[in-house]
Amino acid sequence: GGLFGAGGRFKGGTDPIMEKFNESISFDKRMWSQDIRGSVAYAKAIGKVGIITDDEVKLLVDGLGKVAEEWKEGKFIIKKGDEDIHTANERRLTEIIGPTGGKLHTGRSRNDQVATDARLWTVEAERDVLKDMALLLTAAANYSKEHIDILMAGYTHLQPAQPIRFSHWLMSHITPLVRDAQRLQEMIPRANQCPLGSGALAGNAFGVDREFLAEELGFEGVTPNSLDSVCDRDFVVEFLMWHALMLTHISQFAEDVIINNLLKCIDIDDAYATGSSLMPQKKNPDALEILRGKAGIALGKAVGFTATLKGLPRAYNKDLQEDKILLFGAMDSVKDCLAIATGVIVTMKPNPEMLMKALSPEMLATDLADYLVRKGVPFRETHHISGACVRLSEEKKVSIDTLSLEELQAIDSRFEADVAKVWDYEVSVERKNSIGGTAKASVLKQIEDVLAYAKTL
């Protein structure tokens, strides 16, 4: 065992399989810089209360700087017995500066240490993800602006419903991602609280100034209860759940594009599609399928980790160690997914001809009802009248817009010659000009709002 496994209390060596089972260095080395920063702050904090001298603080801080250099240059050698990033850094520090290295951990536990490192890492990752979100939101909003004039069929229950703007449809997938970005912003202050100085569970026996530690490390505040501090992984759950919800939104987008691709309404760029090993004609929307697939897995992991937490006794338990595998994995997945989704959006090509073909005059049946509403007929009546027109067109096997004025008037005498103006998709779309509607001005407003928000990220 390493520093701790072979500590004073232990006589025998650790079973080699146990060492492999127990180690976390293989993944938590990714937090080397957070671990060094936490230790630098902690060295200063125990210096401040006189546990170590100013010279010792300097020795520790300089030594930690050297360890950091080794990591940065890829020269840090992980040795047998380096159980995790915390023991590895302390082992190397002590090799470099001698026994003073052994003073660093005074009053500290790996329990408050790992919680600190993981929170530092998470906050940085979340800020980084916000930048990626900003790129996607900006790219998608600009793309929507460029394609503002294209109309398409809107569906409910996958049944043709009403004409909408293509951009309105795309912005309908961007709007949830704006909420996701907002949610992420709201999560950061909760993660950004400093657990260092909580000790193993009971608190710090040397009176370290936890507010000083928080300030040194850029945290917004200190965690309020030492037992909770070492086992609170809400910030991990929040990120995993956030990840699952954000991917759920991207998955819905992916599904919509796949359907539109099938309808030949949207062409996916070759960069995000693949061929078939057998069928030469194939171009499969693999990127979108993988995005869709990742959403389910992400949810499973979020639920799985929550299950890990639910039965834990206070305070730290080793069950918590693998939180970082999930955290890092989610972070990598988020970055890949956002990059791919952004790429798919900016390179996809709407096919205006096929989009128009997918529109059919029956999708203006509501507009026909609205026409009579504007002449003072109650909507419940006009809905019925318009329904009768749909039925007549179906019986005659003709398109509803080709029914003659006489035929319409036979259904309801209040139809007049100006009813012909109903059969215009653009007019239909432009009538939806309230906030959030599909009229050009309403969609442009949505686009401008998203662009302005993305700039703040």
Ligand code: ARG
């Ligand atoms: N490697 C451990 C983890 O990632 C660090 C905390 C170890 N604490 C302990 N009491 N064994 O969770």
